[in-house]
Amino acid sequence: MRWKNLSEQTVYENRWFRVNLADVELPDGHHLDHYLIRLRPVAVATVVNEANEVLLLWRHRFITDTWGWELPAGVVEDGEAVAEAAAREMEEETGWRPGPLRHLLSVEPSNGLSDARHHIYWAEDADYVGPPEDAFESDRREWVPLKLIPDIVARGEVPAANMAAALLLLHHIRLG
Structure with a gap:
């Protein structure tokens, strides 16, 4: 089952990472808000x-x-x-x-x-x-x-x- 990230917006950012809020669509069609951290390698x-x-x-x-x-x-x-x-x-x-x-x-x-x-x-x-x-x-x-x-x-x-x-x-x- 694949979750789909429909969109993201940044809620916090600094030189090391960003905290984003994603609108995620689940396989059954429901949506959830999911926080994620975007980091440099x-x-x-x-x-x-x-x-x-x-x-x-x-x-x-x-x-x-x-x-x-x-x-x-x-x-x-x-x-x-x-x-x-x-x-x-x-x-x-x-x-x-x-x-x-x-x-x-x-x-x-x-x-x-x-x-x-x-x-x-x-x-x-x-x-x-x-x-x-x-x-x-x-x-x-x-x-x-x-x-x-x-x-x-x-x-x-x-x-x-x-x-x-x-x-x-x-x-x-x-x-x-």
Whole structure:
């Protein structure tokens, strides 16, 4: 059954997202008002080194008041290629410049509410270029053994579903 978005109007907008109200027609012909969030694409990156360790951020999310492991991420700027944005975010948030990036996966973390698409990349090497510009984004940056990832995810230490999916896929690819 397909729902039809007949029209949308913006009710709030800033540089990161828009909140729209849609007139949705259901398969039985009824209509409902549905709020949705329109977001820019998000670029995510990490590196897995020769020792099969993955570079992670330990950070607090004030919205949920939780701590957890994450990958460096941010919105893709106008005119910026997604892979370039992923490399930029990794360097800004960790101080490590990734080598050639490989696309790992793209996910829609909340497709019942938002059109957000997260594009996740990884590299097999990186160069340390200095302290992160955006050090305020995480409490610490650590190289975590990939072999520990399934247990870390199972304990809830990677609360973001997109990050958990990416880390479990990297674990499978490298240690599978």
